[in-house]
Amino acid sequence: MNFVLFSTLVFYSVVVILKILWGITGKNLALFSDGLDSLKNVFTLSLSIFFLQISSQGRDLTHHWGHKKYDSFGALVIGIFQIFISGVSGTYIIFRFNQVPSSSSIVTSFVSFLLMIFVVLSLFFVSHRLKSESIRAELLHEATDLIQTFFVFISTFISVNYIGFINSAFALIIAAVLLFNGILTVWRAEKFLLDWAPPRNVMQKIENILSESDVSVRDIKASLSSSNTLRLEITLQVDAQTPIFEAHQIAHSVEDKIISELSKMGVKVENCSVHVEPLGAHTTKDDK
Template sequence: MLDSTPERQAAAQRISIIGAIVNAFMSALKIIGGVLTGSAALVADGLHSLSDMATDLLVVFLVGVSHKKPDKEHPWGHGRFETLGTVFLAVILLLVAGFMTWDSLKLLFSGEIPAPPAWPALLIAAISIGANEALFFYTLKVGKTSRSNLIIANAWHHRTDSLSSIVVLLALIGALLGVWWLDALAAVLVALLIAKIGLDLLLKSLAELVDTGLPQERIEELHEEVLSVDGVINVHNIRTRLMGGQSLLEMHLQVHPQTSASEGHFIGDTVCARLKQRFDDIGYIIYHIDTYDDETLPEVQLAALPDRKAIEQQLDRLLEQLLGSRPDYQLTLFYTPKTVKLEIKLSPAIWPLLQHRQLTAPQLEQQLLQTLETLPGFRQLSLWLPTSGSEAQSP
């Protein structure tokens, strides 16, 4: 994941621009040198460097665009721009590899023996190896410092360029020794190397575009880290995907049924902080707090339980009937998949109403209980009355 600080983003773009300049120079040197020395392999390697220049320029663009903040048109961010750009790049690489293979195979089976390449081709190939190795180490260092998978991948792309140039160098030596077909064969091998890079990029990007989840080993690590947070009983419905090299997560966190909404939110935020601390590629996390495991719960069960409005309407009518007036109260509901528990805290205004009706607190609780038991899924009533300025549960 690219670091969001401007300094590191600028460093990532700067090394990509340097890579583009070097590859542009090496591409021109190889293609012109290959034509002048009569080396098809060197020309093929020059085309490879040309595609690398396009890669570097694309990386510069993607670093700037894909890490822009979410906006109205792109509420989830701009990470898909990096993915789409990689798909485009992969297709270009495959096309270049196809044309290179076709031209080299025509040369191999034409029956004509070309003149051996001139010795300056060896010098050009050696310069290419040195330049690409320098780019590899420099880009890899910047990628690790910036924690950018995109830059690290581009560094290894420079390493493949170095390897292809080594193949070309060996082929040129063979051609100068009289093995004329080795040069054209090396061009085919370089083309196949380009095709493999393009195919790998294409498959990885397509997997990201269709929201392929993270590997099972990674999900198990996430599961283990979540369960280590105090207050989390279980985690389920974990869903993952990738966007622009970032991992996006959705999950249900099960907490104790008596947990308040604010505490549940605090537990969820703690989970997010712990995951992002351990896994620095996580882009965002969406969590849902559960007080029970709803992974296999039929929706019809929840639909059968009364909601707060229905319970308050019945409770208001009941208090009016029993006391002649409805006192203020605080209602807390605790749901399970099949039941609902009620906790009622009455205000001090309850005492004159009870005295007027000549009711005791236990009598009030018993009459409330007899009526509320008719509620679908009703399980338990806890009635709290104020006593001497404090609150205590009635016997």
């Protein structure tokens, strides 16, 4: 099935190249802009698959919170690429505005529409067999692209036979939407890439839970990776004579209680690491 997905991606790439070339040679600005928009979709699909494989990995020695940030980084790259493509498309269109497509571009735009039908059907087949949410999401994008290509054909037909500037106007709309989506993607990705301090009421709740436990707290590290998703790392100190299994039980009990109590506040604990060490460990000369 991976071969089918790869074949669909290759075929879609060929369709994108044809759209761009036919748009340039046929003086069809809408088809050219649509081709660049489809190029963004191919880039998005390829990059999403790549970063999804990385972000699905768990924690390791160098990534204590896991690899989920890579997914947001991929979204940031995609957003920047969208903004760049919209700039290229918009500049090309503005300098050639009111350009009337050639009569042959009616045929090429209709062929592009037929090819996009095949791309959408292929992705539907792949998403149905793989039951992949990411592929289903991409299928929605390509279905939107299919509708867009249909209107490219309509605008081309109208421009060639009736109103010349319609094709250019529709091309500019495609570029504007692409720019808006790029800015929105970057804004969303930035929210997940940057962490910020939790509100005081959340920290107060964590401190109250810890104060109820028969342990000493050496360190608390907390950050929000989204508006209600918390990452937490706590270091506790227990009596040096406490058996290891009992220390582990204390850590698990504290962790479970924090997750339970914060969920009641609408805060999801994405990662919670509770470390236990002997009382007095890491004591400095200034502490003595």
